[in-house]
Amino acid sequence: MISGTHTVEIDTSPEALWDYLMEFDNWAQFVVGFQKFRIVDERTSVWTLRGDVGVLAREVDLEVVMLEQEPGRRATYSITGITERLEGTGTFEISPRGASGAQAASAARQAADAEPSTMERRKRQSWWRRLVRRWALATLRRQHGEYARAQRAESSASRSSGPAGSASAQTGAAVGLGAVFTFALEVTPGGPMAPMVEMLMRPLLAPSAEDFSTRIREQLEGTSHARD
Amino acid sequence: MPETDVIIIGSGAAGLTAALTAAGADLEVTVLEKSGLIGGTSAVSGGSIWAPVNRWLLKQGGHDSREDALAYLEAITLGNGDPDLLVAFTDNVNPMLEFVVKHTGIEFEVNPDHPDYQPHLPGAHTGGRTIQGGLFDSSQLPEPLRDRLRKSSSGVPITRLEVDTWGMDTLENWDWTLLADRMSKGIVGMGSALIGELLHGAVQRGAVVRTAAPARELVRDTAGRVCGVAVDGESGTRDILHARRGVVLASGGFEWNPDFVQRFLGRPMVAPASPPANTGDGLAMSIAIGAGLGNMSEAWWGPMIQPTGDSYDNAPLFRPTSSLRTLPGGLIVNARGRRFVNEAMNYNDMAKALANFDPVAYSYPNQPCWLVFDERFRKSYSVATCTPDSPTPNWMATASTLAELARTVGIDPDGLEHQVREFNSHAVRGEDPEFHRGESVYDTYRGDARVIPNRTLRPLEEGPYYAVPLLLGCLGTKGGPLTDASGQVIDIWGTPIPGLFACGNVAASAFGTGYPGAGATLAAGMTFGYLAGQALAAS
């Protein structure tokens, strides 16, 4: 199993963030390699993603099913490959910012550092997998360039969400309305090629999670123009 | 004006062998590569090299002779090959290999079992002419070349001999933990390894390799000698690079240039398996200065699968089907549901049947066509990257009955049912009276040894059934400027063009319509690259 987690602070209320996340249309384009998705029923959707590994790219269909949800706080989805063997989960976690919010962010960051054991304990493994592994690489390279530019552009706002939580969360300096958003992704590739898939995907999951949560923050805070 | 002794256009095996040879003779060499990655089709290839009378075979006690080789080459080219080129190839392929071994870290092994592609022809051998290299550790390459070494679509660091041992279509038998470990260390195999070795050898001898540097035009002096190249720089500039000795065209085929394909290839080729930078630039440049052309309607043909959604270098990825077609439990039919060829035939000649023309219907009756197989096949072999335990991908149609499958993809249902009944009635005895599948030593090099009495044949059994479209494709085209036996390009009147050489798929192939055996395309490209490098050193 391989995983990636990222936490950001967002200048919006937890309720607004929750409503935003519940509308896939709002953020689908931020999923690495996103091509399209289709809502099957209240709990189920089918996603087509395009993953790049170096010069190879492949489209993969995934079934995403809502496993549990605690409105305003947490939603967990299972991810199952339809065209490839892989399983996983994706989790959104929201908490209010502030003193306790800062703690939550820092706790989330620690959880991210302790990923493997935490994940095994939670028994909600796997995710996008091999699909993402491949597609993510080329796409992420591209996105990283944009993201780096965006970060430079907004560095004056000093709201960087470096690995494991923003500087403001760690210092507890954040003030005002806000939400701490954590996105966690776990993937377990299946089939005989699993060792290769894991090897290729491992370095990509954390950047994918970071990119995803950062883009959501940028959109909600209206800073996405910084990418240009 | 920037100057060098020799400019090589293209960094495939042909170009890099020319570069290694010229650099080995202390010439100053610059290789211009259009793509951001080094190696072209050669890097995505199996890396096999076809070398009659090679020393690795002889060392094992095998036998071969120059006479056999020349007789076979004459037969496989239908007597239309330029005898000077065939002799030049036969007499220089082994010196070229010795040179490459001496100046790189390559270690070859002979594949004693790989038969020539038309093993019944005079002079053909049933094994031993194909040699294969090992792995290459790309961390040996200096930065930034290390990251610019092209890898195949799978990128799997495996040797050709391991593929043969573990089974090309049984991916579940491969040692993926070992392969992942190799990959994490930057180790590459097959064509990438061959390119890595040639590149390493060439740069160690001082060759400069520029990527993202497409050559656009040949420059000639007032006497008509090719003395330079106009090349695009990364910043959008066009510069002239001067060549004191000459220029070697090694820019691959024109298979990714739809206009050239339509103008020159006599067959409706839609599925090139090479990287997409091969757009016939060298051909255009040579036409522009009056080169004579040959073999323009030919390619290294092959029937390809296109797993929809897979792409390589931002172009659709077409995958060869060398061994898939030979596996028992499958057959290939056209829209009438009829077989039209021995499915286990070598890809170059088999694919020509995909392009048969029906003058009455005025159409290509075998386009489209499908590989149809049963559930046992699906559960036994990988189809492209779809392993037996993977979910059935959307590019693989499936249905519980043959008639339903036929309707789904557009085959005549009665025709298919009738064909399968007929096929099964013979396959049960391991026979194919119509197309003789599994009778030649070439056919039985692949197949499934567990199936007897004919490892390429058994009846289609229970459903569900599956169908995958096969497209007429190629590994690369092989028509272009004509050359003499030293690789020098000759003009439309038969006179050598001073300072211009061509090797590999950019040039008119000495092998005409034929494909002598596994590795013949790399072997010819490298041999004429070696000869061009030598001629430039002597010039």
Ligand SMILES: Cc1cc2nc3c(=O)[nH]c(=O)nc-3n(C[C@H](O)[C@H](O)[C@H](O)COP(=O)(O)OP(=O)(O)OC[C@H]3O[C@@H](n4cnc5c(N)ncnc54)[C@H](O)[C@@H]3O)c2cc1C
């Ligand atoms: C999947 C696959 C497996 C194969 N396996 C084998 C095998 O095992 N043995 C064998 O003998 N053959 C094999 N082949 C065929 C073989 O790979 C090719 O025929 C051979 O590599 C052609 O070599 P080349 O040097 O002529 O061209 P390439 O290797 O294609 O190199 C040409 C280079 O020129 C560059 N270029 C193009 N235009 C320009 C320009 N304007 N300026 C600068 N650079 C330019 C291209 O980007 C490319 O890098 C295989 C092919 C495929 C697709």
